[in-house]
Amino acid sequence: MSAAPYRFSLEDADDRILAGRAADGDTRAFEVLARRYGPLLRAYARRILGSNDEVDDVVQETLITAWRDLPSLNDGSVVKSWLMRIVSHKSIDRIRARKNHLDVDDVDAAQPDRLSPHAISEATSLHEAVSQALATLPLDQQRCWVLREVGEHSYDEIAEQMGIPASTVRGLLSRARRNLMTEMEAWR
Structure with missing residues (x-):
């Protein structure tokens, strides 16, 4: 066989x-x-x-x-x-x-048909609040947070990509999370 x-x-x-x-x-x-x-x-x-x-x-x-x-x-x-x-x-x-202006057409809010208008409104509000909160962070904190939370990179991968030590990545992520929590308090 x-x-x-x-x-x-x-x-x-x-x-x-x-x-x-x-x-x-x-x-x-x-x-x-x-x-x-x-x-x-x-x-x-x-x-x-x-x-x-x-x-x-x-x-x-x-x-x-x-x-x-x-x-x-x-x-x-x-x-x-x-x-x-x-x-x-x-x-x-x-x-x-x-250019230094935002076009209203640039806002792309997800609108799943199966959700209620209230849920859609809440999701849109959260997305806008997170985007605005992220925009207030320094660029290095933004990049670290996005790589970790969206890209699911490890600290070492982030450090390699940004050309900084992993300990600096930890510090940037810690400050980014703390700053985002502060910025998002009003949304709660």
Whole structure:
């Protein structure tokens, strides 16, 4: 009785293997990485940008840059934090290029049909309050908080991405959380 041959699936491959193959020009391996981390890149870009209008463009620019620069990535196992660093820089570049006014159309509030108008109003109010509270934080505190709470990065990953010690990350997160709690008191 012979065993069925094992078929290797790119979907099951770890980041190091995918990054290596993509760096060698394997578009299928890069597509797997893009599918694997695309939702996280979108969520992180949305949090930094504060709206949905530019998210797709920023994620696309991130993936184009990643495809171009992937051969220079020395350790494929850090591809997730590397992609997050790229999307962070691309998002911040977009913010810097913006005009100093907000367009009413930039506000994108989720409106699930199954929720009551009261629940929708409350969720919208909370989202606006958190966004406003985040906007009052220094940029390093904002980035640390978003990477930890939205991107679910470890302290070490955040430290590596921001180029600071993990102890500084802990301090920034502690201050960010304390400042957010203070800012959010009125919302309660």
